[in-house]
Amino acid sequence: MTSRDPPEIRRPDLGDRFQRDLKRFREREPGHRSFWQSMSVLGAVGWPIVLLTAGGALLGHWLDIRWDTGVRLTLILVTLGAALGSTAAWQMIRGTRT
Numbered sequence: 001m002t003s004r005d006p007p008e009i010r011r012p013d014l015g016d017r018f019q020r021d022l023k024r025f026r027e028r029e030p031g032h033r034s035f036w037q038s039m040s041v042l043g044a045v046g047w048p049i050v051l052l053t054a055g056g057a058l059l060g061h062w063l064d065i066r067w068d069t070g071v072r073l074t075l076i077l078v079t080l081g082a083a084l085g086s087t088a089a090w091q092m093i094r095g096t097r098t
Contacts, residue, residue, distance in 0.1 A: 045092055049085035056081025 033041075060074030067073070 045089045048088040048092070049082065052081040052085035052088070053078055054081070 056077035056079075057074060060071075060077035063069070063073045063077075064071060
């Protein structure tokens with residue numbers, strides 16, 4: 001091997017690891033969530049936080065312009081929106097809300 005040859009990048013144990021992971025996947029307990037089901041839960045939890053925070057920012061900005069209060073109302077409503085969104089997401093995770 002000369003100094004210009006690329007280094008060996010193939011891992012000899014990659015096939016063994018793949019077979020082990022495939023075996024674990026097949027033997028997982030029934031009712032286990034798939035990757036996409038987990039991603040849908042993650043998305044469902046994230047949307048209330050994002051929407052309420054963004055809504056607070058937009059409403060706060062509009063009120064700040066209308067009443068000439070600087071950024072005071074924007075900051076208050078962003079904080080309130082993030083808190084309410086987090087509470088809604090927590091309730092969704094805990095199952096108290098459908």
